[in-house]
Amino acid sequence: MxxxxxxxxxxxxxxxxxxxxxxxxxxxxxxxxxxxxxxxxxxxxxxxxxxxxxxxxxxxxxxxxxxxxxxxxxxxxxxxxxxxxxxxxxxxxxxxxxxxxxxxxxxxxxxxxxxxxxxxxxxxxxxxxxSDREDDVMTGIIQRKDARYVYVHLGKIEAKLAEAEQMPTEEYNVHDRIKVYVTKVENTSKGPQIYISRSHPGLLKRLFEMEVPEIYDGIVEIKSVAREAGDRSKVSVYAPDPDIDPVGSCVGQKGQRVQAIVNELKGEKIDVVQWSDDPTVYVSNALSPSKVISVLVNEEEKATTVIVPDYQLSLAIGKRGQNARLAAKLTGWKIDIKSETEAREEGLLVEEDEAYSDNEESLFE
Missing domain, CATH: 3.30.1480.10 (NusA, N-terminal domain)
Structure with missing residues (x-):
C-alpha cells in the first residue's frame, strides 16, 4: 500500500x-x-x-x-x-x-x-x-423556504425555522441575514439537528444582553420576559446597586439601545419595566404605560385587583387584553383590572381623605 x-x-x-x-x-x-x-x-x-x-x-x-x-x-x-x-x-x-x-x-x-x-x-x-450554542443567539442567512420551513444557513449547518417559531408579522426573504435563537441541538441518525426560533422569549433576552453592556456585565439583571412575538413584549429589569437606573440602562440615551432591538425584531413594541419584590409595585410597573391608582393583593391566590382611572381602563387592559395578559405573564400574578368608578361602587376604593393603611388582603376576605 x-x-x-x-x-x-x-x-x-x-x-x-x-x-x-x-x-x-x-x-x-x-x-x-x-x-x-x-x-x-x-x-x-x-x-x-x-x-x-x-x-x-x-x-x-x-x-x-x-x-x-x-x-x-x-x-x-x-x-x-x-x-x-x-x-x-x-x-x-x-x-x-x-x-x-x-x-x-x-x-x-x-x-x-x-x-x-x-x-x-x-x-x-x-x-x-x-451544542454549546444552545440557548444562544446566532446570525444566519436565509437560503430557501417552503410552506413549512425557512432554511437558515448557520455556517457549517442548515437549521430549519418552523412556522410555529416564526414571527407572524415578519417576512422572510432568501439571502436575508437574521438573528435566531437556538432552542435545542440534537445528534440524530441523520446528523446534528438545530432547532431555532424568532418568537422565543429567549431571543429578546439575549438581544438585550448583546445590546446593553450593563446586562452583559451583570450590573443589571433581566428578571422576566413576556412576549407576543412581532407585536409587543415586556421585560422586567433590576439593579442591585440603588444608584443604577436599570430601565434607563436598557432604554439607552434617546432610546437608542432598545430601538436597536426593536429594529432587529421588525418593529415589535417593547416595554422595559422595573422589577420589585413588592407585588403592588411590580404589578403597577408591569401595566405600563397605564397609570395605576391602587393594587390590592391576595397572597394566598397570588391574585391582584388593580384599580385605574376611568380614562385609563382601555389602556391598562390593552388591545384584545394584551397589556394585562403580558403583565400577568411577566409578574406571575393574576391581574383583575377595574376602573375607579367600578371600584368605588364595589367598595374597593376608600376616599382620599381616609387613612389608607388597612391590610389590603382583608379586602378579599
Whole structure:
C-alpha cells in the first residue's frame, strides 16, 4: 500500500478537523473486513499499518492449545513451539497472512468505510461545536423556504425555522441575514439537528444582553420576559446597586439601545419595566404605560385587583387584553383590572381623605 493513502488521511484530519486516530481505526476496520470478505476467512486477524513505509500487514491470531478443535482459531502447542520455543498454552500466536494482491482489494473496501467514518466524525465535530450554542443567539442567512420551513444557513449547518417559531408579522426573504435563537441541538441518525426560533422569549433576552453592556456585565439583571412575538413584549429589569437606573440602562440615551432591538425584531413594541419584590409595585410597573391608582393583593391566590382611572381602563387592559395578559405573564400574578368608578361602587376604593393603611388582603376576605 502506497504512502498516498496515509497522506490522504493526514489531509482529511487537517481539513475536516477530525482526530487522525479515528481515521486510522476506521482504516484498520476496513482492511480487516475486506480480508474476511474477500478471502472467506473467519479467523481472528489483526492489521498492522506502517505510516512511514506506507505498508500494511495482516496477521492471523490463534490461541495456543493442547489439542486443536478449531483450526481457524487455534494452534497446537507443538506447532507454536516450532515458530517460537517460548510459546506456552493460552498464548496467542500471530502469523502473517497478507495476500499478494490484498493492497488493491483493501483500498477499494477502505474507501467506502473511511468515507463513512469521515462523515460520522464530521457530524460529531459539528454537534460538539453547535451544542454549546444552545440557548444562544446566532446570525444566519436565509437560503430557501417552503410552506413549512425557512432554511437558515448557520455556517457549517442548515437549521430549519418552523412556522410555529416564526414571527407572524415578519417576512422572510432568501439571502436575508437574521438573528435566531437556538432552542435545542440534537445528534440524530441523520446528523446534528438545530432547532431555532424568532418568537422565543429567549431571543429578546439575549438581544438585550448583546445590546446593553450593563446586562452583559451583570450590573443589571433581566428578571422576566413576556412576549407576543412581532407585536409587543415586556421585560422586567433590576439593579442591585440603588444608584443604577436599570430601565434607563436598557432604554439607552434617546432610546437608542432598545430601538436597536426593536429594529432587529421588525418593529415589535417593547416595554422595559422595573422589577420589585413588592407585588403592588411590580404589578403597577408591569401595566405600563397605564397609570395605576391602587393594587390590592391576595397572597394566598397570588391574585391582584388593580384599580385605574376611568380614562385609563382601555389602556391598562390593552388591545384584545394584551397589556394585562403580558403583565400577568411577566409578574406571575393574576391581574383583575377595574376602573375607579367600578371600584368605588364595589367598595374597593376608600376616599382620599381616609387613612389608607388597612391590610389590603382583608379586602378579599
Amino acid at each position: 502506497s504512502t498516498q493513502l496515509f497522506d490522504a488521511i493526514d489531509y482529511l484530519a487537517r481539513e475536516k478537523g477530525i482526530d487522525k486516530e479515528i481515521l486510522l481505526e476506521a482504516l484498520e476496520a476496513a482492511l480487516i473486513s475486506a480480508y474476511k470478505k474477500n478471502f472467506k476467512s473467519a479467523t481472528n486477524v489483526r492489521v498492522e499499518l506502517n505510516e512511514e513505509t506506507g505498508k500494511m500487514a495482516v496477521f492471523s491470531r490463534k490461541n495456543v492449545v493442547e489439542e486443536v478443535e478449531d483450526h481457524q482459531q487455534e494452534i497446537s502447542i507443538q506447532e507454536a513451539k516450532e515458530i517460537n520455543p517460548n510459546y506456552e498454552i493460552d498464548d496467542v500466536v500471530e502469523v502473517e497472512v497478507t495476500p499478494k494482491d490484498f493492497g488493491r482489494i483493501a483500498a477499494q473496501a477502505a474507501k467506502q468505510v473511511v468515507t463513512q467514518r469521515v462523515r460520522e466524525a464530521e457530524r460529531g465535530v459539528i454537534f460538539s461545536e453547535y
